Structure formats: structure tokens, C-alpha cells
Amino acid sequence: MSDLIRLLGVSARGRHGVLDAEKRDGQDFVVDVVMEVDLAPAGRTDELDRTVNYAEVAADVVEVITGEPYDLIEKVAAVIADRVLARPLIAAVEVTVHKPQAPVGVPFGDVQVVVRRGRDAPVVIALGANLPTGDGIAPGATLLAAAERLRELPGLTEVSLSPIFGSAPVGGPEQPDYVNAVATARTTLAPSALLAALHGIEADFGRVREVRWGARTLDLDLVQYGDPRPDAPATSAVVTSDHPHLMLPHPRAHERAFVLRPWLALDPEATLRLGERSVAVRDAIRDVADQEIHELEGGA
Structure with a gap:
């Protein structure tokens, strides 16, 4: 209940x-x-x-x-x-x-x-990993397995996964390169409940939060919740939040090629809410063209 x-x-x-x-x-x-x-x-x-x-x-x-x-x-x-x-x-x-x-x-x-x-809202979830799990699952396989977990999550439907990309770390300590992807879906969950479910999946894959921006077995970021178009119905309207436990839209998504490139590959019409305005991802990606990222063959 x-x-x-x-x-x-x-x-x-x-x-x-x-x-x-x-x-x-x-x-x-x-x-x-x-x-x-x-x-x-x-x-x-x-x-x-x-x-x-x-x-x-x-x-x-x-x-x-x-x-x-x-x-x-x-x-x-x-x-x-x-x-x-x-x-x-x-x-x-x-x-x-x-x-x-x-x-x-x-x-x-x-x-x-x-x-x-x-609620019945579109959501965007960024997936990343650069460490094998404790039982030896490689980062690329982890992203595919995490996507299957998203498809099984009650309250989350229409899950689609982008191609998998490789990227150099941005900030933080020295660490291996990342594999990255983006998933889009629809949800009836509240944003806070969805984020808690994502953290639960991370934990199941051995994620620990000891070093900020450090290496990880799995990272699931809730990038955007809701439709950023001004005429979206309230049940699917974009949600904004500046609470430390729930930052929406993700405050650094527009600065990260490892989010924008997979997202654009999955949805050429993707739009990101940025402050009080909405920005086409195809336009936002021009500002991060210098960041190293490449699509991986076979998701490996």
C-alpha cells in the first residue's frame, strides 16, 4: 500500500x-x-x-x-x-x-x-562504468545488464538503450577510461522514487561512493525527468529540483559529451532543459566537441 x-x-x-x-x-x-x-x-x-x-x-x-x-x-x-x-x-x-x-x-x-x-513522464538515464564488478563482469557487459534491470523495474516502461561509447575520464583521480550509454524510458514513478531505484541497481552491481568522481562499477544518473516542451501536460511536464538529494535536470549534463553523444545517437530530436529554456542536444553537443569520445564496436 x-x-x-x-x-x-x-x-x-x-x-x-x-x-x-x-x-x-x-x-x-x-x-x-x-x-x-x-x-x-x-x-x-x-x-x-x-x-x-x-x-x-x-x-x-x-x-x-x-x-x-x-x-x-x-x-x-x-x-x-x-x-x-x-x-x-x-x-x-x-x-x-x-x-x-x-x-x-x-x-x-x-x-x-x-x-x-x-505521473506518466519520459525520462533520460545516463549509464557509465569503468571497473569490472566483483564477479568479473566487464564494464560494457555491466551496462547491458543494467539496461535489462531497467526494463524489469516496476513503473518503468519503453526502455531503449543507445549504442555504447568509450570516453576519457572527466575530472577526479587518475582512473581507467569509461564506457557510457543513455537510456530513455517512460515512468509512473515519482522522480525521488525512480532515483532511489537507480541507486539500488548501482548497489547490486557493487557501486560504492567513497571518492567523488572516482572509478566505479556502475553509475546511473537521472539526467532529465519529464518533457521539457512548454505545452507538455502536467502529468509528464519536466521536473526541476535543486535539492542536493535530487538535482533535476542533471546540472552538468550539458557539459558532458559522454551524455550528449549517446543521447543524440538514440534520439536525434532530443531536447535538454537548461535553466528556463530548452536546448536541442544536437546544438548543445557543439560546445563539448573537444571531449574525447567514440562509439564502441559491439558494445565492448
């Missing part, structure tokens, strides 16, 4: 309705928000930034209720759901908007509209 945060009975006065009097005089609205969140990290660490700040969600709800007037409470519910789902820890949300003073014309107790929204 999924963990839930229930925020019930948030009330404010708004001017939503199809009648002129509703727009002019306003009326009271009450909203319930139920959020599906993995609360294990918060329970383990007792840190606020590992969960959803429901005070901020409540403020968002009030801002929508008291803000731009809409004809339909269906629209009010959808706008609230979209704003809530922008938070990277939330996998799904249910929003109930109550309109107890609606001009129904007969005695009634309440009018409610309920909308449910879950």
Missing part, C-alpha cells in the same frame, strides 16, 4: 462559477488533497526536506481558490492537482473541491468534484 499525506478541509473564498453573481460576490470553497508519497526516507531521517511540506501545499490551494476565477470547479481542481504534482516527491494526487454554497436550486448538502492525477 502506498504512503499517503491527507490535507483535508482547506477553505478560502473564491469567485468561481458560471453566474455573474458568483464572480461578483464570491463564495466559500473547501478543498481536500491526498498525496501519494514514499514516506520511508522521512521516517528514517526525520528531515522535512525528505517529505512534502503540506503547509506549502495548503498555501498553493488557497492561492488557486482566491486567484483567477474559473467557470468550473473542475478547472479549479485540475489547476490545484497540477501544482501539487510539480513536487518531485509526489507520485500521484487526488484533489476534491467542495462547493457547499453552489446555486443548485434545491436543498443539498454538498457538491464535490474529484480529480486524480498520476
Whole structure:
């Protein structure tokens, strides 16, 4: 069963309705928000930034209720759901908007509209390795095996893997050359849950995090979560986060040929969110043309 945060009975006065009097005089609205969140990290660490700040969600709800007037409470519910789902820890949300003073014309107790929204977003995952695993699996074979693990991951579908490239290390201590690839997929997982699953796969292949930018048996980076196009629906919109535990989009992806080259080989129309704008990967790669990288025959 999924963990839930229930925020019930948030009330404010708004001017939503199809009648002129509703727009002019306003009326009271009450909203319930139920959020599906993995609360294990918060329970383990007792840190606020590992969960959803429901005070901020409540403020968002009030801002929508008291803000731009809409004809339909269906629209009010959808706008609230979209704003809530922008938070990277939330996998799904249910929003109930109550309109107890609606001009129904007969005695009634309440009018409610309920909308449910879950995620269905494209994702980009960078794979890299430059050490054999403890049982002797070579880095190239590790990437292929890791891709199979991604295909088996619940909540991740349509996994495609790029050709495998070889690249010289960028930064860090002296170490062997890397093999690199990029996978694209779709997911219903929240960004934080997907990242945790990627870390679990890394651990299964013997990844340790002792030296920053050091050699590794497997590295799985969540490069981008969501569709960076401005007209993307909220359920697949790009997610941005500057939290140390979840940096999205990856802050250095546009500087790394070992991410851009495989990504472009897999998707010639690939687009990367960079700050407040989106950049075609085919254009971004021009800035890293001096970085050593080459496609490997047979993925070896």
C-alpha cells in the first residue's frame, strides 16, 4: 500500500462559477488533497526536506481558490492537482473541491468534484562504468545488464538503450577510461522514487561512493525527468529540483559529451532543459566537441 499525506478541509473564498453573481460576490470553497508519497526516507531521517511540506501545499490551494476565477470547479481542481504534482516527491494526487454554497436550486448538502492525477513522464538515464564488478563482469557487459534491470523495474516502461561509447575520464583521480550509454524510458514513478531505484541497481552491481568522481562499477544518473516542451501536460511536464538529494535536470549534463553523444545517437530530436529554456542536444553537443569520445564496436 502506498504512503499517503491527507490535507483535508482547506477553505478560502473564491469567485468561481458560471453566474455573474458568483464572480461578483464570491463564495466559500473547501478543498481536500491526498498525496501519494514514499514516506520511508522521512521516517528514517526525520528531515522535512525528505517529505512534502503540506503547509506549502495548503498555501498553493488557497492561492488557486482566491486567484483567477474559473467557470468550473473542475478547472479549479485540475489547476490545484497540477501544482501539487510539480513536487518531485509526489507520485500521484487526488484533489476534491467542495462547493457547499453552489446555486443548485434545491436543498443539498454538498457538491464535490474529484480529480486524480498520476505521473506518466519520459525520462533520460545516463549509464557509465569503468571497473569490472566483483564477479568479473566487464564494464560494457555491466551496462547491458543494467539496461535489462531497467526494463524489469516496476513503473518503468519503453526502455531503449543507445549504442555504447568509450570516453576519457572527466575530472577526479587518475582512473581507467569509461564506457557510457543513455537510456530513455517512460515512468509512473515519482522522480525521488525512480532515483532511489537507480541507486539500488548501482548497489547490486557493487557501486560504492567513497571518492567523488572516482572509478566505479556502475553509475546511473537521472539526467532529465519529464518533457521539457512548454505545452507538455502536467502529468509528464519536466521536473526541476535543486535539492542536493535530487538535482533535476542533471546540472552538468550539458557539459558532458559522454551524455550528449549517446543521447543524440538514440534520439536525434532530443531536447535538454537548461535553466528556463530548452536546448536541442544536437546544438548543445557543439560546445563539448573537444571531449574525447567514440562509439564502441559491439558494445565492448
